[in-house]
Structures are given as structure tokens and as C-alpha cells.
Amino acid sequence: MSTAAAIFAVSCTDVRTSEAGTLQQEQELNRFLQEVEKRAVRIAAISIRDQDEALDLVQNAMIKLAQKYADRGIDEWTPLFYRILQNGVRDWHRRQAVRNRVMVFFRRESAEEDNYDAIAAAPDPAGRAPDEQLQNYEAMQTLELAIHGLPARQREAFMLRAFEGLNVADTATAMGCGEGSVKTHYSRAVHSLRERLGEHWQ
Amino acid sequence: MNKHDEQADAAKDELLVSKAKSLFDDSVDSIDAATQSRLNRARQKALAKSRRSGLGIPMQWLPAAGLATAVALAVVMWNGAGDSAIDAEMLQPIATAQVGDFEILMNDDSLDMLQDLEFYSWVEIDEASDIESDVDANVG
Structure with a gap:
């Protein structure tokens, strides 16, 4: 035993x-x-x-x-x-x-x-001055509309790279495509956003 | 496009991304309490499902756990079989005695003896003492 x-x-x-x-x-x-x-x-x-x-x-x-x-x-x-x-x-x-x-x-x-x-x-206020909050809110709304208007793959690449801060390799894994495609989609997304958002964003 | 233009273009891209990131982070920080609460509940639900699906044992340990259980079971059964052999030897007189008692109970002739058990035990003790005294006399 x-x-x-x-x-x-x-x-x-x-x-x-x-x-x-x-x-x-x-x-x-x-x-x-x-x-x-x-x-x-x-x-x-x-x-x-x-x-x-x-x-x-x-x-x-x-x-x-x-x-x-x-x-x-x-x-x-x-x-x-x-x-x-x-x-x-x-x-x-x-x-x-x-x-x-x-x-x-x-x-x-x-x-x-x-x-x-x-x-x-709209998100709730987080302790900022109302005018600053409103300004940010409006800017974000404009940005959201511009991002939403992008083709799906460009939108994914832009948000994963710019917002989430993923590197090219991780973005490629997340999107299920090659790193070259990520670079192309991201670059096109940034150029397209610049055109859509106009001079006041530059 | 010359090199200077390219650099200016890249700087504009960087500025846009930086501003977009800043606005995004700001909107993340401003997420309302109701959404945060729902996210918290969603997270707890996901963790609970993970607990249930994993059963507390990582998948890569399952074959090892199964093998360990099988070996432990085999050892317990092996030892259990040995113990039962010993127990059978020890229990044999008891079983025989029980069969003897059963035979006595079923035999009508022996019922008188059962009624005078005290007498027969006295006879047995008396016979034993007689034998002992004979032995002492012979030795003496």
C-alpha cells in the first residue's frame, strides 16, 4: 500500500x-x-x-x-x-x-x-472642463466618422496600429494577412484620413 | 516628390496618428460606469467559462494525469488482491465454525445438547482436570 x-x-x-x-x-x-x-x-x-x-x-x-x-x-x-x-x-x-x-x-x-x-x-465626462470635453468629443466624432468611412481592412489596420499600438507582425496575425498587406493598408488609411479630415488636422 | 516633401509628408502622417491616438485614449478614459460594469461582468463570465472548460487541469497535463490515475488504480487493485488472499486464510476457521454452528442448529439430535451447554462445559472442564491429575500421578 x-x-x-x-x-x-x-x-x-x-x-x-x-x-x-x-x-x-x-x-x-x-x-x-x-x-x-x-x-x-x-x-x-x-x-x-x-x-x-x-x-x-x-x-x-x-x-x-x-x-x-x-x-x-x-x-x-x-x-x-x-x-x-x-x-x-x-x-x-x-x-x-x-x-x-x-x-x-x-x-x-x-x-x-x-x-x-x-x-x-457619447462617453461620460471624466473630470475635464466642459468646453475641452466638447471639443474632444466633436473631434472624436469627426475622426470616428472618417475611420468608419474607410474600407474595412484599412480601418482594421489603422485602429490596431494607431490605437492599440500593435506592431506590424502582431497586426498581421490579428488581421490574418501578411505584414506587407498591413503596411499597405495602414499607409493608405493614414493618407485617406488626412484627405478626409482636412487641413485643420494637419 | 523630393526628399524634403517626403519628410514633411511623413511628419504630417505622424501628427495625424498622434492626434488620433490622443483623442482615442481620451474617449477610452471617458467610458461611462455602465459600460465599465458590463465589461467587468463580461470578463468574469469569460473567466468562469475558462474555469469550466479547463476543469482546473491544463490540457497538456491530461494524458499524464490519466496515466497516473491508471497506475494508482492498478497498484491499489494489486495490493487489494493480496490482502483478500490473506483475509481468506484468516477467515476460513470462522467460516468453518459458522458452517458447524449452522449444522448443529439444523440437526434435531443436537438440540438437547444446546439446552444443557453449562453441563457439557462442566463435564469438559472436569475431564480436563482428571487428565491433569492422572498425568501428575504418573509423573509423581
Whole structure:
């Protein structure tokens, strides 16, 4: 019985070590998601112009990352998370396109775009002077509209590179394309934004 | 486009990206409490699902855990089989005695003896003492 007891003890030690590792991994994942979630929801909201849907997309991305890729290295989480999120955004646009076609067929206009209330979707004040806040808000609205008007791939490349600060390699992983494509999309996006936003942005 | 123009162009790009980043960060900092609360709930939900899907054991440890369990089970069964052999030897007289008792109970002839157990035990002790006294006499 001593052999069995020894094996049982080793198994218990393994389980305890495994539990400690899992707890540490969970804490790291929690920290990562906490760091990324706000920027992710803003990026998704700019892409689809719908705050509630953006929150759902971010939640789905969090769940998929936690379920499928939690055991990957921490440095892999950011590109993987944004890849899942960007796939969600693309699927959302596809579903939206189908829904719009159906609505047109039934002669019912989808008023979702018209109902988008920029004031209601505006972020709450964070202790800045009202005029400064208003100025920033208006500038951000202009920027959001300009970004939203970009082709999808340019929009993705711009937000991942400029807002999230991903390098070219991680952006390529997140977008599921080559690094050369990322550079091209990003460069075109910046030039296009400069044209759209006009001289007062330069 | 000469080199000077290229540099000016790159500077303008950099300025735009920098301003856009600053506005974006500002909007992130201004996210309202309701959205933050929803994000927090979403995060907790994701972590709970991760816990459930992982069952507390990382996937790469599952084959090792399975092998350890199988080995432990085999050892316990092996040792258990040895113990049962010993137990059988030890239990054999008890089982025999129980069968004997059963036979006595089922045999009508022996029921009288069971009723006078005290008498028979006295006879047995008396016979034993007689034997001992005979032995002492012979030795003496």
C-alpha cells in the first residue's frame, strides 16, 4: 500500500501544483482582459457604430480567448484577441448586409443607422472642463466618422496600429494577412484620413 | 516628390496618428460606469467559462494525469488482491465454525445438547482436570 500512497501523494502534489498554475494563469488572463477591454470596446464601437453590439462582440472575444487560447503564451494573447474580435466585426457586417437586403426587400427601412444617437453614445465626462470635453468629443466624432468611412481592412489596420499600438507582425496575425498587406493598408488609411479630415488636422 | 516633401509628408502622417491616438485614449478614459460594469461582468463570465472548460487541469497535463490515475488504480487493485488472499486464510476457521454452528442448529439430535451447554462445559472442564491429575500421578 505504501507504493499506492506514494503515487497518491505525488498525484495530490501534481494537482496542487496544477491548481496553483491555473490560478496564476487565470489572474494573468484577468489582468490582460482588464487592460484591453476598454480599448477593444471603443475599437469595436467605431467599427460597427453600435455600443451594445460592440459590447457583445467584446464579450464573445473574451470568452473565446479564455476557452481556446488561455494556455497560450501571454505575448500571443493580444493578436489572438484582436483576431477574434475582428472576425466578430466582419461577421457582424456580413449579417448586417444580409439584414439590410431583407429589409429593403420588404420595403422596411432599417433605421438603425439613422437612429444612432451620437449624444447618447457619447462617453461620460471624466473630470475635464466642459468646453475641452466638447471639443474632444466633436473631434472624436469627426475622426470616428472618417475611420468608419474607410474600407474595412484599412480601418482594421489603422485602429490596431494607431490605437492599440500593435506592431506590424502582431497586426498581421490579428488581421490574418501578411505584414506587407498591413503596411499597405495602414499607409493608405493614414493618407485617406488626412484627405478626409482636412487641413485643420494637419 | 523630393526628399524634403517626403519628410514633411511623413511628419504630417505622424501628427495625424498622434492626434488620433490622443483623442482615442481620451474617449477610452471617458467610458461611462455602465459600460465599465458590463465589461467587468463580461470578463468574469469569460473567466468562469475558462474555469469550466479547463476543469482546473491544463490540457497538456491530461494524458499524464490519466496515466497516473491508471497506475494508482492498478497498484491499489494489486495490493487489494493480496490482502483478500490473506483475509481468506484468516477467515476460513470462522467460516468453518459458522458452517458447524449452522449444522448443529439444523440437526434435531443436537438440540438437547444446546439446552444443557453449562453441563457439557462442566463435564469438559472436569475431564480436563482428571487428565491433569492422572498425568501428575504418573509423573509423581
